[in-house]
Amino acid sequence: MNAAIIAAGGTGERFGEPGGKQLATVSGEPVLTRTIRAFEACGAVDAIVVVTHPERVEEYRGSAVTPAAASKVIAVVAGGVTRRASVAAGLDALPDGIAYVAVHDGARAAITPRTITEAFARLASNLALDGVVVGHPALDTIKRVDAEGRILDTPDRSGLWVAQTPQVFRLDALRRAHARAASEGFEGTDDASLVERDGGAVAMVEGPRWNMKVTVPEDVAVLEALLASREAEGER
Numbered sequence: 001m002n003a004a005i006i007a008a009g010g011t012g013e014r015f016g017e018p019g020g021k022q023l024a025t026v027s028g029e030p031v032l033t034r035t036i037r038a039f040e041a042c043g044a045v046d047a048i049v050v051v052t053h054p055e056r057v058e059e060y061r062g063s064a065v066t067p068a069a070a071s072k073v074i075a076v077v078a079g080g081v082t083r084r085a086s087v088a089a090g091l092d093a094l095p096d097g098i099a100y101v102a103v104h105d106g107a108r109a110a111i112t113p114r115t116i117t118e119a120f121a122r123l124a125s126n127l128a129l130d131g132v133v134v135g136h137p138a139l140d141t142i143k144r145v146d147a148e149g150r151i152l153d154t155p156d157r158s159g160l161w162v163a164q165t166p167q168v169f170r171l172d173a174l175r176r177a178h179a180r181a182a183s184e185g186f187e188g189t190d191d192a193s194l195v196e197r198d199g200g201a202v203a204m205v206e207g208p209r210w211n212m213k214v215t216v217p218e219d220v221a222v223l224e225a226l227l228a229s230r231e232a233e234g235e236r
Contacts, residue, residue, distance in 0.1 A: 001047065002102070003094050003098045004166070007087055020053075021215065022064060023059075025220075026109065026214075029067060031106070032065070032106045032107070038111045038113055039104070039113075040070035042117055043113070044113075044116060045102070048073045049076075051078075051090045052076060053079060083187070084188060091178060100120060101171050103191045104166040109227075110211050110230075111211055115166075115207045118207075123168050130195055131200060131201075133165075133167045133204050134165060134205055135162050136161065136164075136207060138160040138162055140157075163190060164207060167192050180198050212226070
């Protein structure tokens, strides 16, 4: 069985509007609702756990989870102080029998069932891998800067990728990496960084550049236009 943990527990400070990015309305419904529906429609996913801000579980359940009418959602749980702790709470809520688990940002609502399926398939087809990360090659020039913004160097972008979600892992590898990170006080910036640090092999799998994450209010209009264009072309 495969599961998905949808991480929607952030404070959304950068979004700066009441309700936060998860409940921002796009095409008439919350961003989080759209995200859940993509995983509900994916045949590769058997169970979904939604992790919310610890003080807003019932609000998110009523405003975004229930409207998704997703039969695969088996739990809506409170997250922790950090993203790592929130994903760990999602891992604790998974049922027995799960072999692979995808971790996805709740505010990344442009994701499609096709991309999710391809990520699961890539991992399942290679026994040498512990995880795969959806992303795309960096197309812009990247600068490394100091605290004052002064450029230190310009890395060769040919080996640089932009990491997105979903990030799909063998469940035992992700649980082991989370346990080690928790015991050593390591947070990381995504789940792949925890697995990498634990010695796991993680590969990138190319996904669409438009798999954007809503972070600031102006992202909502971009997402809405993207979804409208995609649906006009018959792709959901």
